[in-house]
Amino acid sequence: MIKGSGVQKALKKISQSQMAIPLFALLLIIIFNLFRDIGFFSITVKTNNFGNTVLSGNLISILNGASELAILAIGMTLVTSATKGQDISVGAAAAIAGSVFVKVLRANTITIPIILLALLTACLVAILFGLFNGILVARFDIQPMIASLILFTAGRPIAYWINGGATPNVDSPLLNYMGSFIPGIPIPSPILIVVLFIILVTLALRFTNLGLYIQAVGINERAARINGINPVLMKLLVFIILGVCVAIAGSINVCRIGLINHETILLDIEMDAILAVAIGGNALSGGKFKLAGSVVGAYIIQALTITLYAMKVSSTAVKSYKAVVIIAIVVIGSPVVQKWALQLRDRWFKRPVTAVETH
Amino acid sequence: MSLKRDKLREPISNTALLLTITICAFVVMYVLAIFIWGRGFRNPQQFLDIFNNNAYLIIISCGLTIVMITSGIDISVGGTVALITMACVVFMEDYGGSVAGSIVLALSIGITMGLIQGFLVAFLDIQPFIVTLAGMFFTKGMTTIVSKAPRTATNELFLAMKNFRIVIPGIGTYGKTGNFIPARIEPGVLITFAIVLAVWALLKWTRFGRNLYAVGGNSESAMMLGINVRRTKFFAYILSGLFAGIGGYVYLLHTGAGNAANATQAEIQAIASSIIGGTLLTGGVGSVIGTLFGVMSLKTISNIVIASGLREPYWQSITTGLMLCFFILLQSVILTLRKKKRQMFMETDTVKIAS
Numbered sequence: 001m002i003k004g005s006g007v008q009k010a011l012k013k014i015s016q017s018q019m020a021i022p023l024f025a026l027l028l029i030i031i032f033n034l035f036r037d038i039g040f041f042s043i044t045v046k047t048n049n050f051g052n053t054v055l056s057g058n059l060i061s062i063l064n065g066a067s068e069l070a071i072l073a074i075g076m077t078l079v080t081s082a083t084k085g086q087d088i089s090v091g092a093a094a095a096i097a098g099s100v101f102v103k104v105l106r107a108n109t110i111t112i113p114i115i116l117l118a119l120l121t122a123c124l125v126a127i128l129f130g131l132f133n134g135i136l137v138a139r140f141d142i143q144p145m146i147a148s149l150i151l152f153t154a155g156r157p158i159a160y161w162i163n164g165g166a167t168p169n170v171d172s173p174l175l176n177y178m179g180s181f182i183p184g185i186p187i188p189s190p191i192l193i194v195v196l197f198i199i200l201v202t203l204a205l206r207f208t209n210l211g212l213y214i215q216a217v218g219i220n221e222r223a224a225r226i227n228g229i230n231p232v233l234m235k236l237l238v239f240i241i242l243g244v245c246v247a248i249a250g251s252i253n254v255c256r257i258g259l260i261n262h263e264t265i266l267l268d269i270e271m272d273a274i275l276a277v278a279i280g281g282n283a284l285s286g287g288k289f290k291l292a293g294s295v296v297g298a299y300i301i302q303a304l305t306i307t308l309y310a311m312k313v314s315s316t317a318v319k320s321y322k323a324v325v326i327i328a329i330v331v332i333g334s335p336v337v338q339k340w341a342l343q344l345r346d347r348w349f350k351r352p353v354t355a356v357e358t359h
Numbered sequence: 360m361s362l363k364r365d366k367l368r369e370p371i372s373n374t375a376l377l378l379t380i381t382i383c384a385f386v387v388m389y390v391l392a393i394f395i396w397g398r399g400f401r402n403p404q405q406f407l408d409i410f411n412n413n414a415y416l417i418i419i420s421c422g423l424t425i426v427m428i429t430s431g432i433d434i435s436v437g438g439t440v441a442l443i444t445m446a447c448v449v450f451m452e453d454y455g456g457s458v459a460g461s462i463v464l465a466l467s468i469g470i471t472m473g474l475i476q477g478f479l480v481a482f483l484d485i486q487p488f489i490v491t492l493a494g495m496f497f498t499k500g501m502t503t504i505v506s507k508a509p510r511t512a513t514n515e516l517f518l519a520m521k522n523f524r525i526v527i528p529g530i531g532t533y534g535k536t537g538n539f540i541p542a543r544i545e546p547g548v549l550i551t552f553a554i555v556l557a558v559w560a561l562l563k564w565t566r567f568g569r570n571l572y573a574v575g576g577n578s579e580s581a582m583m584l585g586i587n588v589r590r591t592k593f594f595a596y597i598l599s600g601l602f603a604g605i606g607g608y609v610y611l612l613h614t615g616a617g618n619a620a621n622a623t624q625a626e627i628q629a630i631a632s633s634i635i636g637g638t639l640l641t642g643g644v645g646s647v648i649g650t651l652f653g654v655m656s657l658k659t660i661s662n663i664v665i666a667s668g669l670r671e672p673y674w675q676s677i678t679t680g681l682m683l684c685f686f687i688l689l690q691s692v693i694l695t696l697r698k699k700k701r702q703m704f705m706e707t708d709t710v711k712i713a714s
Contacts, residue, residue: 086488140691143640145432145488147687149631154680157673165671271492284486316507316619320500323493327479330490334483 018281021333022296025279029303033310040310048181050173055186058306066302067190068094068249071197072269073276073294075245078238080277081218083137084286085144087242089129091269092155094250095262097126099162101251102170102260110172123247129155130243131236138235152270159262169259179255190252197248198295205291214238218286272301279329300329373697377637377690378649384686385656392659396666403530403542409658414547415440415610415622417654420629420636421558422602424650427633428562429595430575430642431480431487435494436603437625439472441618442498443607448510448617451517458516465608466601472498473600481592495626502619509618512611520546521615547609554602558647571595575642631679632657635686656682 033040043057072090079087104118129151136147182189205211216224217234225231249269254260278284279300280293304325308318331337371379393400400406410417419436426433443465450456450464472494479490512518524543531541562568570591573581578588610622634640635656636649660682661675 136687140688141695142687142691146634146640149627149634150680150684150687152627153631153683154677157676157680160673271496275489275492278486278489284488314503314507316503317500319496320504323495323497323500326493326496327490330485330493331479331483334485336483 018290019293019296020281021329022280022293022300024332025329026296026300026303029300029307033307036307037310040307045186050176050181050183052181052183053186054181054188058310060188060191062299062302062306063191064188065306066298067194068253068266069269069272069276069302070194070295070298071245071249071252072242072273073280073298074198074201074291075238075242076273076277077280077282077289077291077294078214079144079242080274080282080284081286081289082214082235082238083144084218085137086270086274086277086284087133087144087148087239088270088274089133089148089151089155090242090246090249090273091266092152092159093126093129093243093246094253094266094269095156095159095260096129096162096250097122097247098250098254098260098265099159099262100125101247101254102168103162105170105172105175106168110170110174112174115174115178119247119251122251123244126247126250127240127243130239130246134236134239137239138232156262159260159265163260163262167259167261170254171258175255175258178252179258190256193248193252198291201291210237211289215288219288272298275326276301279326281333373644373694374637374646376693377644378646378652380689380693381636381649381652381656381686385652385659388656388659388663392663392666396663399662399666402532404532404540405662407527407542407544407548409655409662410548410551411545412613413654413658414545414551414613415606416625416628416632417551417651418554418602418606418609419599419625420632420650420654421554421647422599422606423626423629424633424636424638424645424647425558425562425571426487426595426599427630427638427640428571428575428642428645429592430578430640431592431595432630432640433476433487433491433494433596433599434626434630435472435476435491435498436599436606436629437622437627438495438498438502439469439600439603440607440610440622440625441620442502442505443468443604444611444614444621445502445505445510445617445619447608447611448512449506451512451514452510458514458520461517462608465611466604469600469602469604469607470597471600472603473597476600477593477596480596481589499619506617507619509616509620511616518615521612525549545613547612550605550609554605555647555651562647567591567594572643575644577643628654628657631683634683634690637690639690 040058043055043059046054046056048054072094076086076090079085101118101122104121105114108114108117133144133148133151136142136150137144140147178189178193180188182192185192213224213229213234214237216227216229217231221231224234249266253266257265274284276297277294278297280290280295280297282289282293301322304322305318308321309315313321389400419440423433423436446468447461447465451458451461456464476487476490476494479485480487512521523546525546525548527542527544529541531539534540562571570581570586573584573586574588574591581591582588607622611617614621632653633645633650634653636646636651636653638645638650657679660678664674664678
């Protein structure tokens with residue numbers, strides 16, 4: 001065999017990495033849209049109602065709309081890695097965090113320090129609820145999905161109780177800074193928040209042992225404990241991080257819409273977040289993880305949704321098409337199918353040289 | 360030595376212990392309810408209405424219990440029920456289909472979903488949560504594609520079946536004017552009990568049923584024992600799909616309407632019922648009788664909340680959450696204690712052997 005050139009090596013590396021499937025899927029959606037309607041990619045500069053010059057177009061709305069999902073997918077990846085399970089209460093917890101955010105805002109005149117205070121309070125409350133899940137999982141050894149089923153059932157009613165049964169609204173140009181645009185910057189601010197958040201998490205994982213410890217607990221808890229890592233602490237920590245993610249996602253959504261509706265805020269987002277983790281090539285059974293995969297997964301889901309909307313599919317029927325594409329992606333990514341494909345390739349394109357080599 | 364070994368063996372299996380706890384909890388809860396809130400809870404019709412209103416939930420929970428015993432999960436069942444109600448009504452209304460045809464349609468939709476999902480999970484090794492999540496999205500989307508607006512069935516034979524009630528002689532209440540009102544059940548309830556009994560027998564006495572426990576307990580050792588793990592899982596999902604099909608038709612017999620909002624969160628309620636009934640999501644432990652009592656507990660607590668005057672709808676969800684929390688913690692503590700006791704015996708045993 002001749003040794004492959006640099007390009008071939010790089011290609012081989014990409015095709016064998018965990019990112020191959022998500023990147024391939026994203027590419028497929030882009031190519032599909034290229035053939036369908038090239039105007040899908042047009043980005044225009046517009047002036048919005050507040051007199052800001054802003055960017056608009058499908059690509060921007062994909063990046064913008066997936067913000068909450070991307071943030072939650074990051075937290076969900078860490079939880080999946082350490083606890084070998086998923087938290088299905090993120091949507092309900094986001095409703096609670098959003099309600100607390102609105103409650104603090106409405107009790108005061110809205111200024112920037114008050115917004116920060118509200119965000120902090122929402123974070124604290126979300127962390128408390130995260131710790132509730134975390135203690136059940138870490139101390140009582142309950143599967144995350146079952147532990148979070150409790151908050152999944154009771155979460156939105158608690159938000160209803162915080163809101164007093166109403167859907168209170170908050171209105172301030174300052175909130176638009178977080179939900180839509182900051183004057184002078186044409187990029188929607190949720191995108192900026194996501195970028196900032198990703199940078200922070202990446203730095204934290206790069207310069208501390210956090211990522212290593214989380215993966216160690218997920219791969220083999222006993223071995224991690226023998227090596228001096230406290231698995232209980234690590235599991236609690238991932239739920240705290242997920243709590244922060246939930247609070248940020250909930251607050252962004254409240255700022256975007258301008259009111260809190262406990263029934264509909266971030267509905268079914270837990271399913272999408274778990275999906276983003278899986279599409280990103282992360283095993284739902286825990287262990288090694290790749291944050292970039294989950295983030296790409298989140299954007300794939302949003303790109304798919306926006307593409308279907310652009311094709312005039314009704315909003316309720318979108319789910320059906322999404323399901324078919326998701327199944328297609330996971331089937332291609334399944335190790336069994338990949339093995340079959342390799343066997344098929346060997347049978348059809350087997351060169352005699354390799355045949356001799358293998359014998 | 361042999362004496363020690365005997366002590367090692369548990370007097371009662373995990374499945375049976377959790378089942379006993381569930382049944383005791385339900386009985387205590389219901390007796391307390393009768394003493395505190397009296398009236399309504401003494402009415403046999405109200406007790407039977409738990410079954411009348413939730414027959415479909417019990418049926419799909421049976422399927423879910425089977426899947427959960429194999430350490431899988433199926434969250435598509437609620438969507439499948441909604442799709443079946445809608446498809447059957449549209450089939451009977453717009454295409455002039457017969458009742459028999461609609462039953463065949465319901466069963467075939469359920470089995471098809473089970474076949475596809477079972478194949479993907481068992482033979483392609485895709486995570487069951489993702490497969491059935493996609494199944495849920497697909498069925499819920501398809502329901503609105505079939506018809507966006509809610510539809511009502513008007514087929515005469517179907518309406519006759521829907522309004523048919525089985526009168527239970529001798530049991531009933533006296534109405535305000537002193538007349539005797541006998542208790543009634545819907546035909547779906549009979550189907551439900553037939554299914555619960557059949558699944559109970561299946562899990563207890565057939566080779567397939569025992570294989571389910573073996574596969575869920577430890578799939579590797581099951582494989583070494585010569586059990587076809589993939590085929591067992593495959594059939595578990597097909598059964599779950601079949602029960603979703605039957606459950607869908609029973610739901611339709613209860614409400615008589617197809618609606619995209621039908622059976623929302625039924626999958627979560629079914630999972631909660633199975634958990635309360637002592638089925639573990641880790642697999643290998645569970646019983647269908649427990650699941651039946653799980654559904655009954657879940658609905659009785661709702662009735663208690665309403666009877667105690669907390670009429671705001673959110674109280675029901677909060678109490679359901681609290682009850683789940685209680686059962687989950689109880690199970691966790693019991694299982695951990697038993698594991699510890701077992702380990703202690705093992706250790707003393709090895710010490711004896713060593714000395």
